[in-house]
Amino acid sequence: MPSEDKVLEEVRTENIDIEAVLDPVEPDGVFRDSRECAALALQAGTTKLLLSPPTPRPKKG
């Protein structure tokens, strides 16, 4: 007779959708301002800044 742990393990395994975990959708991003990135990189004690394109700004007018 299987142990309680064994049964629980099999129930848990049945519930796992491995393929969904292996094919994840891209999470929603939280964009950070370039100036904040630069400041954080400086805080790390490095003199090299993370290069990234400028943040898109809405056009005026």
Added chain:
Amino acid sequence: MEQSSTSALLQGTVLDLASDVVSALRSGDHVRAGGTLAGVSAGGGVARAAVRVLGADLLLPATLLGCEPVPDQLTVFQDAVAAHPPRDDAAPTVVWSHWAMIRALRRLGRPPTGPLADDAGAEPDARWLDDAGWQYLTHQLAVLAPLALPGEECAVMRAARRRPVDVARGFVRAVRRRDWQQAAGAGRWLTLLDGVPATLGLEAGLDFVRLMGGSDPRVALQLEAARLMPAGVPL
């Protein structure tokens, strides 16, 4: 409720496994690489599923540093490959991650067991990447980061080699989205590609990813792989 607790258990086990690999990559200690799996029976369903999720990177210390995998680790890895083959309608990343695991086993001279013992290891199709936009390409490559190995020859590697600038753009986008896992995976690919723009500042970028996201073992694993990659022995 059961689903969420199972998912949390699986994710926790994946993180434990990734921590083991990070420790092993930092220290070259093969025992650490198998710590979480020590004493796990081949039938341990959650552990086996977690091994399938982490994929070929579980054997990265053996692949990159030549550490001998511990027997428990190898047994569960082989069991995970046999127990979780891709479905017929599986997404390309699922198929390729499974292929990568079989390839890792063959590389170590341990072919898969069970129904896959006779598997010829034929390479899956990678045409889904041909017309992929640079954002999607980067996301898919990051998911398939275990394929980013020095000297690796496969269709996914060739697709990445053809588009270093797109992967560089994707890396910057991932950093700006604060998607540290994608950024670390893309960074690992970039360490292997020719033609990456010097203006990217990859080294500083990877330092930044480590600073911001390095506490996640899955991110740390990719960063350690990227660190070792230039010195890695071609397969």
